[in-house]
Amino acid sequence: MREFRWRLAERVVADRVIGIIRAPSAGTAVSYGERLVSAGLGAIEVSLSTPGALGAIRTLSSQESRALIGAGTVIDAHQAVLAIEAGARFLVCPILSTEVIRAGSRHGVPVVAGAATPTEIVVALEAGADLVKLFPASQSSPKALRDLLQALPHAPVVPTGGVTAATAPEWIAAGAVAVGMGGELTRGEPEDTEPRVRALLDSLK
């Protein structure tokens, strides 16, 4: 199937959320992934720090056509290629890694690059990142993002790290195109995930 890299940005901007799964096992990651897809989330990354993450990405991406399944915590080109081979349809880095951005570009796979400062945001975009993950968002604030976007209004910023259902609307109001959320989506048992995430997505529409 032909797929263009801007599909990620379209989905993420529509939902306002990238879902992050960091689980104790591949099986638990798949369980959460299936529930997040059922709740309507369109872009979900499995962190490579999850044991067996590549297997979970392979399972979820082969069974799901409704959502884009990606890889998170990708920090070098080797991991990027392994994740793409496992079926990741986007890559997310906690750091600004131009080698990951290049690896994604070479394979037509979109990259959400990590950045913590205005300079890093601009370097990430100049290197070809599709979206910029402001990380860790817990070190910043919606007010700081608002100030930053006055200088860089074109920057598609996705604050990630410590974002909750209560703070997500504040980040969006400050100009974030979306937020990344892990713990807030996957706390509790997988079975309890769906109604909570559905309500969260509705609240951000």
Ligand SMILES: O=C(O)C(=O)C[C@H](O)[C@H](O)COP(=O)(O)O
């Ligand atoms: O390793 C990465 O690439 C990361 O993105 C780190 C975490 O997965 C996010 O910071 C999620 O943070 P919480 O939403 O607070 O759970």
